[in-house]
Amino acid sequence: MGKQQSATKKLLKILGILVVLIIAGGVLANLMGWMDGGENEKSVTSAEAELRTITQIVSASGRIQPEVEVIIRPDVSGEVIELNVREGDFVREGDLLLRIKPDIYQARIDELNAMLLTQQSRMEQARSTKLQAEIEYQKNKQLYDRDLISELEFMQSENNFESQKSNFKAAEYQIESARAQLRRAEEELQQTVIRSPKDGTISRLNIERGERVLGNAQTAGTEMMRIARLNQMEVEVEVNENDIVNVSVDDTTDIEVDAYPNRSFLGRVTEIANSADITGTGSAEQITNYKVKIRITTPHNLNAGPEAQIVQVSDQESPAGPPSPIFKPGMSGTVDIRTNTAVDVVAVPIQAVTVRDFAGESADSDTTGSETTEQKRSSGSDEDFRRVVFLNDNGVAKRVEVETGISDNTHIQILNGVRAGDEVITGSYRVLSRDLNNGDAIRVTNSQQLASN
Known part of the structure; x- marks a missing residue:
């Protein structure tokens, strides 16, 4: 008899635990929106459209090189009998570099x-x-x-x-x-006597005393050395044809060099190529790039000139701040070119803007400022893709056609269709890109975060 009572108590205890779990699951489902609204209500995230300054960025990568670099080749052939410089030496214009027999x-x-x-x-x-x-x-x-x-x-x-x-x-x-x-x-x-054509640093030395060199009369001649202005370096990058139209001379840039992580340097666009570099011509992988040169304006390579001793003394007297960078030719770098800036404009997160096909819809829809469906069809097109955002209209998704401007890494400018303070739907990507339609019931999962902000 005692054993039966013990088994009954255990069973009742298990049933009580199951009831508690079922109730907790129901409460959780209600909070997450799994029960309210049924299948028609979609869970989304949102953010407020706001006034902000947007700077359009064109990113490109390349290598550091001297802004001025001269290749020294002999005009005559012969044996090098005197070599007066070493790699890294600073020379003045007219200084004797070497003699050929x-x-x-x-x-x-x-x-x-x-x-x-x-x-x-x-x-x-x-x-x-x-x-x-x-x-x-x-x-x-x-x-x-x-x-x-x-x-x-x-x-x-x-x-x-x-x-x-x-x-x-x-x-x-x-x-x-x-x-x-x-x-x-x-x-x-x-x-046979070769002197420096200008002030600079011996950035490369390819010969030794006793070697024979070939003059320019035969082929291109032997490259003996290079003289460069290392205290004025630049970054040469390749910009895609889709972005080059936005780049202009004197645009400011931020430069990141692999050798100096977590540091950013300033630069300025000085030259934009007119001729393209095309790779993969005639194939599906054809790429068209244009070379852009960016002068590094942050002081650098202060020990690469005759003022090195003065600079070292001044650095010792004012040790505050990071040391001056030392850039060497061939270093890899990434450049962010600031092309256009819009100040105090309406902006929304980039992911909030999506594309919808308006073909087949009535011309008196909730959008304005574009061709009607009848106009599209009269031109022979069966598709009418337009950029839209979805607003939260008291728990209902309202589709609004928008005209966009420039964008940065996170936000995009809205020229018309949305005002500052409007609550735009930002996610999820699957919901925005495919599932969400005009008039759908929505549940904003980050509404508490918006209220707190």
Whole structure:
């Protein structure tokens, strides 16, 4: 008998627990909206349209490079017998960088000097022969005028005189040619001494003393070194054709460099390419980009110039703030270009704007400012896609057609259709993009958060 009472108590206890769980589940379902409204009521999230400043951003990635960089190639070939710089050295315009062995070019000058003297000697001989032919010609002319010699003898002397004048002219031209060759050889000798064309830092050094280099007369010549202004760097990025129309010279930018995480640097657009770089031409994956150069305006590479010692002293005196960045050519970076800014405009979260097909609906719907369905169909189109947002109208979704402007990473400008303070539906994505229709009953799950805000 005692065992039966114990089993009965256990059963009643289990039934009580089940009843409590059922009641709790019903309360939870009621709070979550699973019971109210049945299948027709949709659970959504919302946010208020507000006045805010929107800045349109075009993002692109690229690499850091010097704004000014000069490649040094020799004009003449030969062995490097003197090298006066190392990579990283700062040089002034006119400083001696290196010397190429001049022996062969000096020998060429000696050879051409001897050739010039030879040509000058031949010219003097031609001058003497010409004078002799001229005297003979004048003499025979007098004799011919007095009929003392035949016409044939006179014509021979005349022809000889003209021939000797031509020979003398040819000797003069040969001297000019020899002098031109000598000037060229002297220029080549001077080109064995290479000096810096401008102030800058040796950003790359590809040769060592004793190496042989090839001059520009053969192919492109050997790239010996590069001189760059490292205290003025830029970022070269590629911007897609869809975004390049929004970018202008002097647009301000934020630059993030992989080598300096959690830091942002300022920049300014200085150059926009007119010609496109096209990859995958003729294929479905064709990409058209334009190169854009952005000058880094945040002070950097302060130790890359002759003022390095002064800068180091001043940095030691004022250690506050992060140290000046040191950018090197080839570093990766990401750029956010601020293209357009709209101040105090009505804005809603980007996800609140969706697209609906108005084809087949009556022209007197709740939207304004676009072509009617009849106009669309008369033009031969079976689709009429328009941008809309859904407002919370006392628990009912109200579809409103909108005209949008610029956008940033989170919000989009609304030109008309929505006013500041309107409660727009922002989610979920599945509900907004497919399920939600004009006039549907809705339940806002974040209404308490809106009230508290």
